Amino acid sequence: MADKNKDGNVTGNDVADASRPGLDQRTTAADTITRLLDDCQIVLFDCDGVLVDSxxxxxxxxxxxxxxxxxxxxxxxxxxxxxxxxxxxxxxxxxxxxxxxxxxxxxxxxxxxxxxxxxxxLRKIGDIDAVLEALRSRKIAFCISSSSSVERLEKTMTVTGLGQWFDDRIYSADFVRNGKPAPDLFLHACADMGFAPKSTIVIEDSVAGVTAAVAAGMKCIGFVGGGHYDGQHSEAANRLYDAGADIVIDDMGILAAVIAA
Structure with missing residues (x-):
């Protein structure tokens, strides 16, 4: 059972309560993502655990x-x-x-x-190509903003074939002084791409990444569908909600469908 804080907001570890749509509540998740997309101009993807199941x-x-x-x-x-x-x-x-x-x-x-x-x-996360195709069709910009090094990202793009989607729009922690959970990488990527933080959605699988997105003033979709969260989706979702994620999903198919709608 979730608790309430002094302001009456729902807290605790119940991801199925009113403030935290459960991972099986597809309609609620879709509605939230739709609202997040209303003023979105760019999506920043973490790589490991979001684009690839690494x-x-x-x-x-x-x-x-x-x-x-x-x-x-x-x-x-x-x-x-x-x-x-x-x-x-x-x-x-x-x-x-x-x-x-x-x-x-x-x-x-x-x-x-x-x-x-x-x-x-190494394999891609299921339905990630559909997400990227939907963003391209909707003319929403996107890039990679990852804690991985340039060398590791290059290897990942080559092995999975994902490089065709991103070209030179790949930003590494190598580019900034402070990595996640500091907001530096996300702010650098946004500035270089020519977009404002408030028009940005970050997709992240880690507490450090969600924390960085919130600190950068960006919206954040948490993702817990990677293999490292097998058997603990709800617990992982709670950690990302606690870090400030606007919504947490475990299926990229939901995101692809909402963007394409």
Whole structure:
């Protein structure tokens, strides 16, 4: 049962209450998305866990890499600490735990293992092509704004074929001083594309990303349909709502249908 705060607003962990449409409430979700789209001119997509189902691959690889560098964590701990964050976060963790600065060693070692798995395992999120086609048909601009490095994004675009949709409209945490949860990357992408934050929708799967979108003054659609949220969609949705998401969905087909309507 949800609680109410002193202002009478619904709070707590019930995503099916009046303020938090449940993931199975398709009509309510569609109505909310329709309202968000009314004054939307651009959509900013996170990449990992939103465009591609890469998080289970990268998190499992990171577990192995942290163990290699002497700073082990469980899969759940890695997911909780690093989902939506740039590579500086695990590098900092290793330095704190071991006293070693492995900044120059980390990426080559991590990427060698990760990219080998990408070639075999990486897949697009279901219906994401339909979402991008609907945005193009509706003449709503879109781009990628991701915590991933340029190198990792290039690999992702090549393996999945998604690069054809985005051309040079790909923004990496490499471009800014402060990564998510700071708003810098989203504000940089918006400014470079020539749009105002208030006309922007961000699509994010992580608390760090949603927090960054809210701090940037942008609307945010949370997405919990990636493989890293299997079996915990409602719990993940609550975390994104708590971070400030306007709506949370677990099916890109809903978004595609609303945009195309």
């Amino acid at each position: 998080e289970p691959i990268s998190l499992a690889t990171l577990v192995d890499v942290l163990d290699h560098f002497g700073a082990p964590l469980t899969f759940k701990e890695v997911a909780d600490k690093f989902t939506g964050r740039s590579s500086s976060a695990p590098i900092d963790h290793i330095r704190v735990e071991t006293g070693r600065d492995i900044k120059t060693e980390f990426k080559p070692f991590f990427y060698e293992k990760l990219f080998a798995r990408y070639d075999i395992e």
